[in-house]
Amino acid sequence: MIDRRLFTNFDWGLLGLVLLISGLGVINISSATASYALSGTPYYVKQIYWIFAGLVLIVFVCSIDYHILEDFSYWLYGGLLCLLLLVLVAGKSSMGATRWLHLGLFSFQPSELMKIVIIMAYANYFTRTPVLNGLGFKELLFPLLLLAGPVLMIMKQPDLGTASLVFMIALSILMFVGVRIATVFSVLLATIPGAFLAWYFYLRDYQKERILNFLYPERDPLGTGYHIIQSKIAVGSGGFLGKGFMHGTQAQLHFLPEQHTDFAFSVFSEEWGFAGCLVILLLYFSLILWGLSVAKRCNDRFGKLVAVGVTAMLFWHIIINIGMVIGLFPVVGVPLPLFSYGGTSMVTSMIGVGLLLNIQMRRFMF
Amino acid sequence: MKGPRFIKENPLTDTRLHTLSLTVAAMFLLLLIRLWYLQLVEADSFKDLSESNRLRIVPVAASRGTIFDRNGKILVSNRPSFTVAAIPQEVKDKETLFDRLARLLGIQRAELTEKWEKGKGRAKYHPVILASSITRDQLEILEENRPGLPGVDVQMHPVREYPHGTMAAHLLGSLGEMSEKEMASELFEQYNPGDYVGKSGLERAWERELHGANGGRQLEVDAMGRVLRTVSEVNPSVGNSLVLTIDLDIQKSTEEAFGEQAGAAVAMDINTGEILAFVSKPDFDPALFAGRLPQQQWNDYLADVRHPLENKALKGQYPPGSTFKIITALAGLEEGLIDLNSTVDCKGSYVMGNKKFNCWNRRGHGVVNLKKALRESCDVYFYTLGERLGVDKIAYYAKKFGMGAPMGIGLESEKSGLIPTMGWKEMKYKKKWLRGETIPVSIGQGYVLMTPIQLVSMISTVANEGTVFRPYLVKRIINQEGKTLKAFKPEVITRTGIKAQSYRLVKEGLLAVVNEPGGTGGVARLSEVKVAGKTGTSQVVKLSEKRGPAPYKYRDHALFVAFAPFENPEIAVAVVVEHGEHGGSAAAPIAARMLRKYFEGKGAVRKSVRGGGRMHSGTDDETPKSEVVTPEQEPVEDYGVKHD
Structure with a gap:
């Protein structure tokens, strides 16, 4: 199984890029959490542990030929779907939503892994199903069914952020496979009156209120609106060169919400300024292009699709998180991959990277 | 059952990957432009904001609804209660402050420090509650000495008042501070930590109606903690009231x-x-x-x-x-x-x-x-x-x-x-x-x-x-x-x-x-x-x-x-x-x-001083006459079994 060629073809560059971003993340977390009164292991040390755990996972993922994973795709999908169901029945509640499943020593969020597994299920499906003239409604039926189960269950938890990400990832793969222009237009045309009908006849007032607050955070100046204002102040006041490491007043004085997780980039922007942000954006941009190049170089359909899916997953996380922090997009609880504090996010991203490395190192095997 | 794995003319063409790359580039460019705008064009105004950033949120608790009996008589209402809090970022000399507070309120200094320690780790503008439900007298003393107590804030919030004491206690139910579990539930997502919620009885069953919506003020304060202006304000709305069927x-x-x-x-x-x-x-x-x-x-x-x-x-x-x-x-x-x-x-x-x-x-x-x-x-x-x-x-x-x-x-x-x-x-x-x-x-x-x-x-x-x-x-x-x-x-x-x-x-x-x-x-x-x-x-x-x-x-x-x-x-x-x-x-x-x-x-019965029913005599009234206390009915498990 372990071939010398695999080692020589290993993409050290990609791994290096990932470690560079993660390392910057650790430095940033140490600043973001410096003002926390905390007992026990500091967050940035825990994050280092998670990075090591991620590396172990990368080695594990790389050691299995991804073509074997192809055969297991549906099993993984089915298994995870059952776990999601279990979460709904017996999960642990945290911050108003039930996402966690306790497995003895550790707990995890099956919804998070669904991001990876939906990619594999889709790649498997489209590998076996030839698409001649693009996807029409008939061809979309089964893939959308595959998607509906997990998305609905994750929404039920309720975890809108993850649900919409799973949806976006799946949508990206569909667009990559190719959807007929006519279909795209008819869906768009159907959505608009559908949304109108829902707004006037189906949604309750409090639900409308929530949607409006989501789209216009200024409406809720004591809740998300406050967070967005503070985050924008943090980013903007960073200026060109930033206030310096550990010197961001917004972060150190706790004006930012979730500043080591979802708003980690906000802390970074304040302390490192536009120059720092430019570096991070370039690193992420390279990561995404790298992922697409893995897809390009890969010679088989499954590998290509998985590579595109994983890249899409990273891409949407990055865009939605940074977009939220700088006030472009509404507030959704989406972490910045490899950079925000958090084990689950780190593990998912690392598994994704592992898949890219796996595909990359086996590209010459045929 | 394998599909066509090796396809000569791969329909997932490279052109499509190039299109994707361009889309990605465009999105990143959008982020970059936004960052440029925030950090270079608007940088100065944001810097000002961050330097004078003393936007503070003061939650204003909603009054719970009243509970009336069927004739509109009050069973439960509210009265104001006063809480002493300190805003950490405005407290300059906490030792002196604690000494003074302890003396003025007549409470132990250790009690104050303990509560202060509990508030650590939260935002510095977030008030730390030092003493709750102080009396009117304590309040007056505090107000008189206010200039010597920088960073201290007295907050008013409504608490339940029971004009009839313990009457209908089980029916009305009690309140309690929201538990961790409740805080996590969707039902309470609009609540603030520390909110009181119904724990039993009607208070619990009708929590949604009674609670009302919390409000709050976003205040801008100066370096001394004095309020400069109210940036925005959401008024709390009083909860709805219940009219019971109870008389x-x-x-x-x-x-x-x-x-x-x-x-x-x-x-x-x-x-x-x-x-x-x-x-x-x-x-x-x-x-x-x-x-x-x-x-x-x-x-x-x-x-x-x-x-x-x-x-x-x-x-x-x-x-x-x-x-x-x-x-x-x-x-x-x-x-x-x-x-x-x-x-x-x-x-x-x-x-x-x-x-x-x-x-x-x-x-x-x-x-x-x-x-x-x-x-x-x-x-x-x-x-x-x-x-x-x-x-x-x-x-x-x-x-x-x-x-x-x-x-x-x-x-x-x-x-x-x-x-x-x-x-x-x-x-x-x-x-x-x-x-x-x-x-x-x-x-x-x-x-x-x-x-x-x-x-x-x-x-x-x-x-x-x-x-x-x-x-x-x-x-x-x-x-x-x-x-x-x-x-x-x-x-x-x-x-x-x-x-x-x-x-x-x-x-x-x-x-x-x-x-x-x-x-x-x-x-x-x-x-x-x-x-x-x-x-x-x-x-x-x-x-x-x-x-x-x-x-x-x-x-x-x-x-x-x-x-x-x-x-x-x-x-x-x-x-x-x-x-x-x-x-x-x-x-x-x-x-x-x-x-x-x-x-x-209903006016159908004349008011009686005794209030109770009349005792009447002449019947056995179920009371057994034997010396041994015997029940009216036979026992549950031992049916008075006699083996003949």
Whole structure:
């Protein structure tokens, strides 16, 4: 199984890029959490542990030929779907939503892994199903069914952020496979009156209120609106060169919400300024292009699709998180991959990277 | 089953990947432009904002809605309570500050530091509460010395006020600080940490309506912590108020009638299901829960054998005792097993096989027809009838009354009681039903359990001859201006389908219980209104364990159910006096007080100084005359078995 060629073809560059971003993340977390009164292991040390755990996972993922994973795709999908169901029945509640499943020593969020597994299920499906003239409604039926189960269950938890990400990832793969222009237009045309009908006849007032607050955070100046204002102040006041490491007043004085997780980039922007942000954006941009190049170089359909899916997953996380922090997009609880504090996010991203490395190192095997 | 893995002309063309790359680049460019705008173009204004960033959010708690009785009298309202807090970022010299505060408020300095430490790790603009519910005097002293206390903030927030003290404590329920679990639930997502929420009773059941929406102010303060301006403000909105079906006067006199006794009583409007009184005794002081409940008080509540924290009207499950004979009688009439003239000769006991079941009156009642059997509560008559019916037929009729299931009064964890059947025992104990077990069931002993709510519903259904109403407590929800937001209407759960004629015969018997010589419920007689009812005494422990004067916890429960007026019934009551021993003497007087109060309110009864029902003499009143304390009915497990 372990071939010398695999080692020589290993993409050290990609791994290096990932470690560079993660390392910057650790430095940033140490600043973001410096003002926390905390007992026990500091967050940035825990994050280092998670990075090591991620590396172990990368080695594990790389050691299995991804073509074997192809055969297991549906099993993984089915298994995870059952776990999601279990979460709904017996999960642990945290911050108003039930996402966690306790497995003895550790707990995890099956919804998070669904991001990876939906990619594999889709790649498997489209590998076996030839698409001649693009996807029409008939061809979309089964893939959308595959998607509906997990998305609905994750929404039920309720975890809108993850649900919409799973949806976006799946949508990206569909667009990559190719959807007929006519279909795209008819869906768009159907959505608009559908949304109108829902707004006037189906949604309750409090639900409308929530949607409006989501789209216009200024409406809720004591809740998300406050967070967005503070985050924008943090980013903007960073200026060109930033206030310096550990010197961001917004972060150190706790004006930012979730500043080591979802708003980690906000802390970074304040302390490192536009120059720092430019570096991070370039690193992420390279990561995404790298992922697409893995897809390009890969010679088989499954590998290509998985590579595109994983890249899409990273891409949407990055865009939605940074977009939220700088006030472009509404507030959704989406972490910045490899950079925000958090084990689950780190593990998912690392598994994704592992898949890219796996595909990359086996590209010459045929 | 593999699809085409190797495709020469790959439809996933490189061009598509290039398009993707371009899209990605465009999105990143968008982020970059936005960052450029924020960090370079607008940088200066944001820098100013961040330097003077003293935007502070001050939560403003909403006032809970008021709870009124059916006539608009206040049962629960709010009063202001003052809390002393410190805003960490504005406290310059905390040692001096603590010294001063401790002196001014007359509290321990250690207490202040402890609370301060707890607030650590949160945003520096977030107030840390140092002392809660300070008195008016303390408040005045504090205000006078305000200039010497930089960073100190006195906040006002509303707390519950109970003008009638402990009255209806279980029904109204208590408040408590929101728990971690509640904080995590979706229901409470709009709440602030530290909010008080309903923990029991109506406060809990109607939390959504009562709580109101929290507000808050986004303030800009200067370096000294002085408020410069209010950036934005969301006013709290007062919660909605509840208008209950409860009648304060009846509730009050019921509670007074209980005195020191433990138990429960419920009064219900026979034609609507509106609950007029809902009493559980002993009670607790809900006001103590509104602040910090002293540990000692809490321990006392828990240690009390009479369980003051338990809502006995809702969760108490008692063997209904002889009150259940009403259902046995109706079952017999419907099944055609008895009529007005069928008789049983009661010789003081009933023999089945080698077992002997005693009547409460060991001397026997002689020849007994239905009316006399109800009036004098003859056990042998019902043993005989019960055996002929069988347990499943009795259960069939009991369930027509909605027994054995919660009545849906709208309070959390209402108990369902228990109506045994053969199938039930098979399921529960994997054992066959024994014929002898039917005998105690026919007089409401054995496995039978009912809640006070079910008892009142049962007698009410008898009174209105067959309509089971859903008992309800809230008449209307009104907003602050008094506008009705929602009005609740009577709801019929089911109709028993039992013939009116059967009801009439049983009701004649119930009238005799209260109004004829020899009746067991004479205490409940009112001179102006005709009352009908049934006494009950239910076994707590086996007969064999009960020799001599029984200790409190082994004494029998006393029950009484009644309705009035006889011809045109309006109100039904059910009273359970725990360990009160005899329905006729312990429970009936309370029921009489309740009925009297109701008719007084309507002007049908002259106000009496004594308030209670008249004692009447000349009957046995169920009280056994023997020296040994014997129960009215035979015990649950040991059916007074005598091996002949």
